[in-house]
Amino acid sequence: DAKTTQPTSMDCAEGRAANLPCNHSTISGNEYVYWYRQIHSQGPQYIIHGLKNNETNEMASLIITEDRKSSTLILPHATLRDTAVYYCIVRVAGAGSYQLTFGKGTKLSVIP
Amino acid sequence: DTAVSQTPKYLVTQMGNDKSIKCEQNLGHDTMYWYKQDSKKFLKIMFSYNNKELIINETVPNRFSPKSPDKAHLNLHINSLELGDSAVYFCASSPPGSLRETQYFGPGTRLLVL
Numbered sequence: 023d024a025k026t027t028q029p030t031s032m033d034c035a036e037g038r039a040a041n042l043p044c045n046h047s048t049i050s051g052n053e054y055v056y057w058y059r060q061i062h063s064q065g066p067q068y069i070i071h072g073l074k075n076n077e078t079n080e081m082a083s084l085i086i087t088e089d090r091k092s093s094t095l096i097l098p099h100a101t102l103r104d105t106a107v108y109y110c111i112v113r114v115a116g117a118g119s120y121q122l123t124f125g126k127g128t129k130l131s132v133i134p
Numbered sequence: 135d136t137a138v139s140q141t142p143k144y145l146v147t148q149m150g151n152d153k154s155i156k157c158e159q160n161l162g163h164d165t166m167y168w169y170k171q172d173s174k175k176f177l178k179i180m181f182s183y184n185n186k187e188l189i190i191n192e193t194v195p196n197r198f199s200p201k202s203p204d205k206a207h208l209n210l211h212i213n214s215l216e217l218g219d220s221a222v223y224f225c226a227s228s229p230p231g232s233l234r235e236t237q238y239f240g241p242g243t244r245l246l247v248l
Binding site: 063 | 165178231232234238240241
């Protein structure tokens with residue numbers, strides 16, 4: 023799995039867009055970018071994933087640069103409930119080891 | 135309806151005891167996992183089961199023994215509990231194939247060994 027680099031922490035004002043970056047400069051052509059989050063005292067929650075194209079679902083949008091070396095998770099209108107640790111994971115879908123490798127993630131604090 | 139459930143939510147026990155944590159998923163998934171999150175919040179895989187068969191057994195002491203009676207259940211039995219076993223244990227499940235990385239996690243079991 024390609025290594026990822028995320029900022030340790032970020033703040034975002036409630037109601038504003040939260041943009042969480044992830045660098046994955048060694049990503050290979052068949053590796054996807056996955057985003058999870060862990061709200062305090064809860065289990066991790068899958069958010070979104072993508073390969074090349076930008077993706078959007080009811081929770082967030084994922085913007086992947088053209089060279090695929092970095093991506094940004096966007097929470098369009100952050101709420102206090104979005105305060106969590108956000109993990110960016112890069113790996114080949116459905117292949118290799120049956121596990122997710124979680125790094126340290128980004129602690130997002132949404133401020134009233 | 136809870137997709138992945140774990141029991142108990144909290145477990146406080148003495149060193150040397152044997153305890154079990156149960157996990158059930160009602161998503162129809164074939165693959166289930168146990169993860170451990172330590173006091174520093176690092177989340178690490180312990181075991182993976184696919185169709186009731188062990189796929190991954192990371193460097194985990196053999197005091198930890200997973201049991202999968204059927205595809206919907208993956209229980210974790212721990213013998214001779216030690217202080218260092220104190221952590222939060224998360225069960226997860228996932229669909230097969232290319233969606234395997236979209237894992238669904240349970241609420242966690244907070245184990246405290248005294």
